[in-house]
Amino acid sequence: TAHVESDLVNVLFTEEQIQGRLREMAAEIEADYAGGDLLMVGVLRGAVMVMADLARGLGRHVEMDWMAVSSYGSGTKSSGVVRILKDLDTDISGRHVLVVDEIIDTGLTLSWLISNLSSRNPASVEIATLLRKPEALAMPVEPKYVGWDIPNEFVVGYGLDYQERYRNLRDIGTLAPHVYS
Ligand code: PRP
Numbered sequence: 001t002a003h004v005e006s007d008l009v010n011v012l013f014t015e016e017q018i019q020g021r022l023r024e025m026a027a028e029i030e031a032d033y034a035g036g037d038l039l040m041v042g043v044l045r046g047a048v049m050v051m052a053d054l055a056r057g058l059g060r061h062v063e064m065d066w067m068a069v070s071s072y073g074s075g076t077k078s079s080g081v082v083r084i085l086k087d088l089d090t091d092i093s094g095r096h097v098l099v100v101d102e103i104i105d106t107g108l109t110l111s112w113l114i115s116n117l118s119s120r121n122p123a124s125v126e127i128a129t130l131l132r133k134p135e136a137l138a139m140p141v142e143p144k145y146v147g148w149d150i151p152n153e154f155v156v157g158y159g160l161d162y163q164e165r166y167r168n169l170r171d172i173g174t175l176a177p178h179v180y181s
């Protein structure tokens with residue numbers, strides 16, 4: 001196959017833009033947590049790139065842990081079913097937790113995750129997401145840190161996949177129509 005970048009028809013955010021925005025978000029996070037406890041929880045698998053770059057943008061110590069959830073089971077998004085495939089290895093009771101994901105679409109994943117994590121008595125739980133689709137939002141999710149709001153379009157790259165491909169693109173964009181056919 002050709003270089004994956006050539007399947008993008010429209011680049012929404014370049015590598016430089018993404019890295020620049022993540023540096024700004026990291027500075028906000030650093031100021032808000034002011035050297036206190038911070039446990040970042042990445043949502044596998046899409047959040048891997050954001051987690052890696054956001055965490056490395058912090059000039060302070062941070063713990064990282066991961067969860068994997070299946071948002072839609074074998075059914076569709078609208079089923080609203082969320083299952084834990086991989087739980088945290090960390091006891092978050094009394095901890096300051098920052099959940100990191102790369103996109104909030106319907107909000108199902110993070111609204112479920114936040115209520116699940118909240119029941120474990122953390123000191124705080126906040127959300128950092130690189131992208132959010134306000135028009136697609138169907139569940140109440142209030143991220144404290146948002147990179148950009150985007151239109152309700154299917155985007156890939158920087159962790160976002162189409163059929164498990166394109167996650168390793170450095171840019172974020174929309175796919176050319178030929179990819180789908
Ligand atoms: C994607 C994305 C978010 C979630 C957002 O993950 O990474 O985690 O969907 O959609 P929502 O707001 O409608 O729940 P997905 O469950 O596809 O798995 P992945 O991270 O492994 O790609």
Ligand code: MG
Pocket residue numbers: 043044045046047101
């Ligand atoms: Mg995900």
